[in-house]
Amino acid sequence: MTSARSTSVATIAVLTVVGGLVAYAVYFDYKRRNDPTFRKKLRKCKSKRRAEKVASESTPDVSSSGVPPEELREALQQIKQQPLPTKPEELESLFMSQISMGEGLAVQGPSFYLQSALCFYRALSVYPAPLELIVIYQKTLQPPVFEVYGWPPWLLAVRCYSAVGYFQFFPPKSCSVSLKHSEGGLIVTADRDFKAGDVIYKEYPVASVLDPDLTIRGTHCSRCLRELADSGVAAVRTDDAFPAAYCSEDCATAARVQYEALLFSLESALPPSLNLGPPASATAREARRVAQEKYIEYVQAHPEHANASVLVARFIARQATAETEKLVAKAISDDDYTDAEGSDESYSLEEHLVRLRFTLPEGAHVEQEGTLLGRLLEAAVPGFDQFVTDNRYKKMLGFIHYNSFGVYFGKDGRDGRPAAKDAEYTRSAVGTDRQVGSAFYTLSAYLPHSCAPNVRATWPAGNTQLHLVAERDIKAGEELSVAYVRVGAIKVPEKTPVVCRVRRRVELMAGWQFDCTCTRCKEEAAESSA
Numbered sequence: 001m002t003s004a005r006s007t008s009v010a011t012i013a014v015l016t017v018v019g020g021l022v023a024y025a026v027y028f029d030y031k032r033r034n035d036p037t038f039r040k041k042l043r044k045c046k047s048k049r050r051a052e053k054v055a056s057e058s059t060p061d062v063s064s065s066g067v068p069p070e071e072l073r074e075a076l077q078q079i080k081q082q083p084l085p086t087k088p089e090e091l092e093s094l095f096m097s098q099i100s101m102g103e104g105l106a107v108q109g110p111s112f113y114l115q116s117a118l119c120f121y122r123a124l125s126v127y128p129a130p131l132e133l134i135v136i137y138q139k140t141l142q143p144p145v146f147e148v149y150g151w152p153p154w155l156l157a158v159r160c161y162s163a164v165g166y167f168q169f170f171p172p173k174s175c176s177v178s179l180k181h182s183e184g185g186l187i188v189t190a191d192r193d194f195k196a197g198d199v200i201y202k203e204y205p206v207a208s209v210l211d212p213d214l215t216i217r218g219t220h221c222s223r224c225l226r227e228l229a230d231s232g233v234a235a236v237r238t239d240d241a242f243p244a245a246y247c248s249e250d251c252a253t254a255a256r257v258q259y260e261a262l263l264f265s266l267e268s269a270l271p272p273s274l275n276l277g278p279p280a281s282a283t284a285r286e287a288r289r290v291a292q293e294k295y296i297e298y299v300q301a302h303p304e305h306a307n308a309s310v311l312v313a314r315f316i317a318r319q320a321t322a323e324t325e326k327l328v329a330k331a332i333s334d335d336d337y338t339d340a341e342g343s344d345e346s347y348s349l350e351e352h353l354v355r356l357r358f359t360l361p362e363g364a365h366v367e368q369e370g371t372l373l374g375r376l377l378e379a380a381v382p383g384f385d386q387f388v389t390d391n392r393y394k395k396m397l398g399f400i401h402y403n404s405f406g407v408y409f410g411k412d413g414r415d416g417r418p419a420a421k422d423a424e425y426t427r428s429a430v431g432t433d434r435q436v437g438s439a440f441y442t443l444s445a446y447l448p449h450s451c452a453p454n455v456r457a458t459w460p461a462g463n464t465q466l467h468l469v470a471e472r473d474i475k476a477g478e479e480l481s482v483a484y485v486r487v488g489a490i491k492v493p494e495k496t497p498v499v500c501r502v503r504r505r506v507e508l509m510a511g512w513q514f515d516c517t518c519t520r521c522k523e524e525a526a527e528s529s530a
């Protein structure tokens with residue numbers, strides 16, 4: 001694959017095949033081999049882009065198309081409102097017709113560029129891997145058509161949702177559970193019988209973060225949260241803006257590839273092989289450093305959502321880099337989406353959030369934090385700030401905060417976690433105050449709470465790999481539930497069941513704003529009123 005990346009044409013062909021982008025790959029390859037005009041156009045575009053790149057000293061002006069932004073926005077809005085087909089064959093046919101119409105319009109001259117670009121945009125919106133398609137567009141379309149979008153490629157990529165069915169691919173069959181619609185929303189059910197103690201599935205988080213006190217002490221891996229004394233290798237430390245120590249070269253590389261390079265380093269946020277722009281100037285690098293410093297200072301001074309804030313930043317970065325990972329050789333294994341085997345990523349990462357419940361965090365603090373994160377990302381990839389609007393940031397924080405797990409090791413977790421003034425709740429069967437850090441898991445996020453849960457999230461590997469273990473025998477089709485809070489005694493047993501019940505319910509209300517309706521709560525309420 002590496003050698004194939006030496007020419008754009010080969011890159012495109014390889015990328016499309018690697019990504020499983022059959023429709024366009026077949027179309028593109030067919031045209032490339034059989035259509036001399038297309039080949040000529042491709043060569044012309046390539047040399048023009050090369051000449052432009054050499055001539056250009058600064059970041060290209062992405063809104064140089066001459067199309068007024070309002071007109072463009074309105075046109076895109078209209079496209080978004082058009083209903084999309086649901087069947088794969090209809091989507092494919094829509095995709096092909098838009099591509100072909102877009103190409104037809106593009107060759108008719110500048111007055112058709114907007115219409116042509118809109119066709120390509122519509123094709124993009126039904127495409128499962130938008131960034132790959134954008135790269136193909138960039139390499140094949142005439143620059144004015146490409147640039148008429150007025151947005152840089154990354155921004156477009158993360159804006160586009162896959163229209164291909166999420167439930168078709170998620171959760172992966174190997175997890176042995178299903179997501180089902182029920183009256184109360186989505187539930188997770190067992191695909192087969194399990195015995196007490198069985199591991200139902202294993203899952204790595206999309207984003208994880210070490211607790212602030214451990215980050216400062218540098219005792220645990222910043223990515224997999226493993227205790228460094230346990231890892232048997234010297235910690236790999238980085239000089240990046242955000243303090244980080246890693247248990248291994250693998251973890252350090254994975255963190256770098258997935259989020260660190262984009263968020264907290266001064267290196268290019270885009271893999272060089274994507275060739276998406278000139279290198280950043282010294283001024284741009286300094287602006288980036290300042291933006292990172294300001295964001296970090298702000299997050300550290302506002303501990304209310306300290307872990308969730310970093311998780312959101314890492315999630316956003318992960319979302320962007322996940323798309324590019326498909327384009328470049330992977331430096332890490334494939335196992336950080338749902339389980340150790342990886343999953344079929346025919347949907348965008350953000351689709352994992354949109355079906356979950358969330359609370360909307362309020363206050364100027366959240367807005368300010370979103371703005372600072374937007375500026376940090378903008379300094380790394382121009383245009384990215386438009387993606388992190390106040391409202392959007394608030395929602396993402398709400399999703400992640402509401403659905404994250406507290407990662408703890410051993411039976412009862414750790415002692416001595418500093419008490420926070422405003423507790424940041426995470427789901428934890430031993431209590432948030434015994435965790436080493438927080439993590440967001442795409443599949444486990446769907447698990448509801450029960451005070452008598454039938455499954456338990458455990459971390460027996462001493463890192464963020466979650467093992468979902470059956471607490472008792474489970475029948476196929478049974479709904480799975482975990483404890484979001486401590487439901488039994490840990491070290492200090494509560495004196496009476498009533499005290500225990502009240503504490504659980506208070507914590508659930510404070511952390512997740514719901515009144516627990518589980519069978520145990522109902523039974524205990526009936527007993528105490530009898």
Ligand SMILES: C[S@@+](CC[C@H](N)C(=O)[O-])C[C@H]1O[C@@H](n2cnc3c(N)ncnc32)[C@H](O)[C@@H]1O
Pocket residue numbers: 184185186187355356357403445446447448449450451512514515516517518
């Ligand atoms: C992640 S969701 C659980 C899956 C959920 N059925 C859904 O629609 O996504 C968590 C939400 O489910 C509801 N929930 C979970 N456990 C509950 C419980 N024990 N009692 C009442 N509501 C619960 C609450 O509204 C909570 O906000």
